[in-house]
Amino acid sequence: MPRRPATSKEGLGRSNEPPVLILTSLAGGSKHGYALTKDIELFAGVTLGPGTLYGAITRLEERGLIEPDTVGREERRRPYRITGSGRVALEGAVRDMQRLADEGAQRLGIGTIVPAFGRPR
């Protein structure tokens, strides 16, 4: 029986969905729109269109998962940073992905692909 669906209305969605990509990028430090798209292209190979990017930013800010960074703020290139709730949400999404990756690896008989997140070593 599945423990929890990877995608739910309250959750962030799957690994390649914009909210997860944006939170992952912001977990490495605050960034403005263009810097976010470049970073996401670099680590995920996904190019987010401007409409998709700002749609996701709007939802994430509404949910209090990201906020404008007041430090070093330039009016037109406002950077965003991840909030405490955002970290918790991203952590949950990463755990889900980890479980899925572990399950897949186990069924394929190729062992654990990456060290388990938060698992005692």
Add this chain to the structure above:
Amino acid sequence: MRADRDERLLRWYPSRWRSRYGDELRALLEDRYGPAGGVPVGDCLGLVRAGLTERAREGGFVGASQGPAERMRAGSVLVVCGWALVLVAGAVFGKFSDNWSTGTPRADRWVASWSYDVVAVAGTLGCVLTLVAAFVAVPAFARLRRRGGWASVRRPVARAAVGVAAAAVAFGALLFWAHHLSSHDRNGGLPVYGALFVVVCVAAVAALAWSTVAAVAVVRHMEPPARTLRVLAAMAVALSALMLVTFAGVVAWWVSEALHAPGVLLDGIGGGVPFDSRFVPPALLVVGALMIAGLVLALSGTVRIARAARLGGPSA
């Protein structure tokens, strides 16, 4: 040039969103495509889709950004839009089924007769319900005017008033002329009358469309008390039920006539254009398509209202 490009794209977003994120999005477009570069078609379409989504969210039509009151209001708006489509479908059906009983054997009339009556009664009740809803909304509309909100709805309301007046005058003139014509002239014998009939139909549909736009604008701008909003939402749900009954009546009539009097369907308006069919005449296909589209809107509005009510509805 670049400013024009950005403004064109940003216009798809609601003004509140633009004032919050507009400058950032402009900066992103500038960083990404350069000061004079063109935005690829895919990204343009993405911006259009995202802008429309933001508008739908701001209006409470989708998502959970808005509170229960706004969602209830959005649900009611969807039902009103659905009703407009069903009204057009009903008018086409009324014209198509004109004199249907003369072409149907007496013994086979009862199902068609019963379902035809159901359509007529449900349609009339729907119209009455719409008028009562308009009456219920009058105090809230008066408050909207008092607090200076008239400017935001003046244009659509004026356009609807002019459209309805023009359609009424054209319809009255057509009716007056029709009384002086023979049945043959009225049914294709006189091309000028046929052309005027089409013009009046187009005017009536335009008037209905403008009236719907005006009603939507008024509903979106006025702030009715919680109780009034609940009453209007309940009426919208009842209207959806009537639309469902109307659709069922049309389908029952259609099936009955197709089985017992296919000649009626063949000789109805639009018969033979663009194809000849005793069972699926083009006019009834249009009626069916319009009714299904209207029902989809109305039922999605009803679901929106029901979900908002489950969240507690508008607070007093």
